[in-house]
Amino acid sequence: MTATATRPTAPPTSRPPRAPRVISFSQRLSRWDLKVSPYLYISPFFIMFAIVGLFPIAFTAVISFMDWDLVRNSGEFIGFDQYVWILGQAHFWTALRNTFSIFLLSSVPQLIAAVFIAAMLDRNIRAKTFWRMGVLVPFVMAPVAVALIFSNMFGDNHGLVNNVITNLGMEPIPWHKDPFWSHIAIATMVNFRWTGYNTLILLAAMQAIPRDYYEAATVDGAGPFRQFFSITLPSLKPTLIFVIITATIGGLQIFDEPRMYDQFGRGGAGQQWLTITLYLYDIGWGQWNFGRAAALAWILFLIILLIGLINLLVTRRLVRDEGRR
Amino acid sequence: MKLSRRTTAIAAVAGAASIALLASGCAPSADAEDDGGNVELSIATFNDFGYTDELLQEYMDENPNVTIVHNRAATSNDARANYFQKLGKEGLADIEAVEVDWFTEAMQYSDLLAEVPDSAKGRWLDWKEAAATDADDRLVGFGTDIGPQGVCYRSDLFAAAGLPTDRADVAALLDGDWTNFFDVADQYKAATGKPFIDSANSVLQGIVNQLETAYEEPDGTIVATENADIEDAYNTVVERAVPISAYAGQWSDDWFASMANGEFAAMLCPGWMHGVISGNAPEVTGWDIADVFPGGGGNWGGSYLTVPANGKHVEEALKLADWLTAPEQQVKAFANAGTFPSQSEAYEDEDLTGFTNEYFNNAPTGEIGIARAEAVTVATFKGPKFFQFHDALQNAVTRVFDGVEDQQTSWNTWVTEVSAF
Incomplete structure (x- = not known):
């Protein structure tokens, strides 16, 4: 009994038209996961760094061009003086x-x-x-x-x-x-x-x-x-x-x-x-x-x-x- | 690696920029909340003001709607940093203590401080009150204590050098101007070969505190380098005080160690110094106090209470500050911590007049303090940069003392240095 797999005697004359590719939401989600997740996972460090590192450094640069009064929290721009x-x-x-x-x-x-x-x-x-x-x-x-x-x-x-x-x-x-x-x-x-x-x-x-x-x-x-x-x-x-x-x-x-x-x-x-x-x-x-x-x-x-x-x-x-x- | 050093330095750099963050990040532990007329007042002091829990409880018993939270910083420097980082913003206590060393800096922002009520005015010694009054005639500081200076001396060492030992005789011996003081010092040094006083810079402090004008004038003109008085003071200290001093400045490890081993025989001695001496030389007998100060009276140190004007309970805070700095309470604080009252009325109080100090051969420190406080006639004008100028001049004296530079070079260095301010 060899009725299982018989080779098609002749190739099909025409392929059925290919169905338009539809990506489900969950598929899309998993693709995003692949692409975005690594950045998301490392982002807390960089957000923290931006707040406690980058911002103060940039603000220090701003203050360095000013005559700054700490208590009144204001300053006057004086360039490279x-x-x-x-x-x-x-x-x-x-x-x-x-x-x-x-x-x-x-x-x-x-x-x-x-x-x-x-x-x-x-x-x-x-x-x-x-x-x-x-x-x-x-x-x-x-x-x-x-x-x-x-x-x-x-x-x-x-x-x-x-x-x-x-x-x-x-x-x-x-x-x-x-x-x-x-x-x-x-x-x-x-x-x-x-x-x-x-x-x-x-x-x-x-x-x-x-x-x-x-x-x-x-x-x-x-x-x-x-x-x-x-x-x-x-x-x-x-x-x-x-x-x-x-x-x-x-x-x-x-x-x-x-x-x-x-x-x-x-x-x-x-x-x-x-x-x-x-x-x-x-x-x-x-x-x-x-x-x-x-x-x-x-x-x-x-x-x-x-x-x-x-x-x-x-x-x-x-x-x-x-x-x- | 090097985390600690890095973080410290980064903190210094970042701190300069992130004051806004700091100010909002370090909210006071005592967040005042109103509920049904109840008020929580916070008061921030440093070292020991003598404001014990019992004393504050008295006020709370009299005013049941008030709860007082007392925060004590370890040192005046910590308090200073905290004060200027938060003044004009949020986060200061309802009542903030300010030390006289940096009080002039705070006076630049007197418009951010609440005014002392009229009822309390006139309570303090004139010069104490004058120093806390700004150009618009607003009094913004409640005086707490002062540091009237006498002379502490070792009677055993005086005896060995052939000097009188009784405190009245010593007062008579040292009575007069600074020249007389240095003559006695030379005499002592000739007899024993040892230095007479602890530090040259304490003499500079004493002399400068007797000048009307030091480095700045009330209108903001800087006279530091042209002021002949300052140059005289410097030359006097270098020529006469340096040779008879054990150390250039105070508060070094060596200086503390020397207090017990008789390296020197006398110290210029404000009231709060008594505790420093007895604490560092508990075994030594022979320390005594003379009711005298060269060149007239002298004051060193003392503090004020201030009320930031943008606090949540300014009215209540003013009342508490008023109560704390009233003569009765200040005398109690004196008994608690030795902080000498700045209120003239307190000088009638028997708890003060009858006070003696066992360590100093039972010297009547209460009476001596009163006499010394009343001998102060001059209030040196101290502008916002007083501390910087004075510190630099002390460094100049230290350089000569250490032999790093000679008298004239060191003075020139000082002139160059302060011209940059």
Whole structure:
């Protein structure tokens, strides 16, 4: 019995006219779903960003061209006068110098230390989790608490560090008088807080490097140093770029530590540790001159953008790409 | 990463722009609601005004339809930021306390504050009231406390240096002008080799507060750099006060630590400083207070209560502020927190006149305060930028003290700096 599927002996002479394609509402809905949903799902972030990020940034730009009265909520348009005023201030240039000095004194040792510690933690050591969590402890402490403890240590007359130094028969260090030493003290606080954090990020990246590379290198007779410079560092490149750029942004916006460094929080009598953000805060909240503060905020924004770009170019060049080796 | 630093800085940047958002976002916790004549009044103070729950309860018992909510900010700086971000908009308490340091800034907006009723006028010391009266002759601040300055000294250290120790003798010794004060200080330093007073900038504060005109004139003219008095004050402080001072400024960690270890023998001492001394050097015996101040009287600090004119219950708020700053209540606040009354009538009160301080060798601090308050004759005119000018001049003194710049260079730096304001 083979009555089931018989081939048509002859092809049909003509196809029936194709029915006009009608899409039901639910079909349409599901098509929209496909196209629109992803945007819908990510939109809360961008709506929030527009409200609390984009709007203030744009409004800051508007205010920076005005002589703004905070209480009366009104201002007078004066063009680029605020920018000209800021750039003509000796304090601004001092603040710029201090910011870069503190940034370099903190970021450079911090990243070198972080890479080193991460490399150590990446080895086979006992109680791994304990050590890994240990480096993160300083990060958990509130920055203001850190600043309080350290400012106690860096007191000029009764500070811990100077007490030890004078007991050893050396001259006390002028922590709050000399710009360089004040920068060292502030950079120490920053390093204390952020080294562990960077270490963990770099450690995570190191663990993602395939172990075969190291095995092969060992077989080829490469020592630990050669392995570190030829395998570990190049593989860390994307992570390092991320860490360096975020460190730059953070470093240029340093505020808490210099703010808490003395009792006035205004950068010292001779502006020894006045940073850009501290200066901005003082103009805004000390003198209630939000036009100037807004102009300074935009100048800072542009500086960070510029440094970020330079950073990216330099880092790309320094940390060689694996493929191009 | 660097979330904290980033957010702080972003907050600073964004905050400048999003004041409108902030103002509407931080509504007061005490939202006043009327129901059947009941009124909820909010009052915002800072530090300790001596307005205890018991004191406020007294008013609520007298006025059963009123409920008072008291918000206390930790520091005067927090209160200042809050005040100017919300003044003229919404969100301030019905009664807001203002410290004298930033009161001049608030006086720029005196049209946004409700006027003190006539019945209360004349209650305060003349200079206290004059400072809260604007160009249109409207009194907009209810004076609370003042800081009449005496001289606190360590009688044990005075004895070691061969100076008199009894508080009447010390008053006689220091009575006179600043030159006399510095001569005594030099004498002390010659005998002991140690600094006489705690900080050079407290002397600057004392001298500037005795000038009629400091940095600005009432009509808004800025005279800071041309004012010979200011230059004299600066030179006097640098030449005579810096060599005999332990520190440039007050409130550093070192300064607090020094109060207990006898690094210096005397301090210029407003009433509220008594608690700072006894709190930081509880073990030390020998602190005493002399009823004297170089170059006449001097006042440092004090506060006002203000009523924002766009509040929901301005009438009721004025009544409460009136009651709180009446002499009887202010004397109670003094007993609670040591805030010295600014109302002349309070000086008759036995609770005040009979007040002694055990820590300071049972000194009659009530009587000394009254005598010091009455010795104040000059009310320095403080314009809206007083704080900026004065702060910059204090920095100039600090630079010389720290050896960062010499006397003339530091003065020139100050001149350049303030010309930019």
